[in-house]
Amino acid sequence: MSSVDFINENINWKDITPGGEVYEGGTAADFRTGDWRVSIPEFIADKCKQCLLCTPVCPDAAIPVENGKRADFDFDHCKGCGICAKVCPFGAIVMKKEEK
Ligand code: SF4
Ligand code: SF4
Structure with a gap:
């Protein structure tokens, strides 16, 4: 154990x-290590080109890839750091204030 x-x-x-x-x-x-987050990323699927640039830069492995495509965020572990939003070249991730 x-x-x-x-x-x-x-x-x-x-x-x-x-x-x-x-x-x-x-x-x-x-x-659930993401429960102290103050900012939260929003995934705008319509803008996503599935380039997968965001997935490897997430320090918390909170961007799952399923069947070769990125899925929505793992909010149990995302810390809201915003790195993924900075990296995305297509504006498919925007950071917002976390509402608790
Ligand atoms: S905001 Fe930070 S922790 Fe959350 S998914 Fe993006 S890179 Fe990962
Ligand atoms: S970097 Fe942006 S466009 Fe590329 S997979 Fe991630 S969200 Fe989609």
Whole structure:
């Protein structure tokens, strides 16, 4: 069992690692790490040319590719950094203020 498998909102702080440290790699998929985002990208599918330039620059791998085409954002993990919007040459990604 990974050290993060049992971490949830119901466990006591004494049951987790010191400082809540996570020792394994690749564990972001276990958590919704995008919930502190203040900006959010909007995908404008009509403008997208499927060049896939945006996908590899996302530091959080939050732009999924399905059947060779980019899909909508993974908002559970997108941090709203805006890199994808800067990279897109076709204006298919615009950044907006996150509404909570
Ligand atoms: S805003 Fe940043 S984190 Fe979100 S999808 Fe774009 S590049 Fe990835
Ligand atoms: S960079 Fe823009 S046009 Fe290219 S796949 Fe991403 S959203 Fe679509």
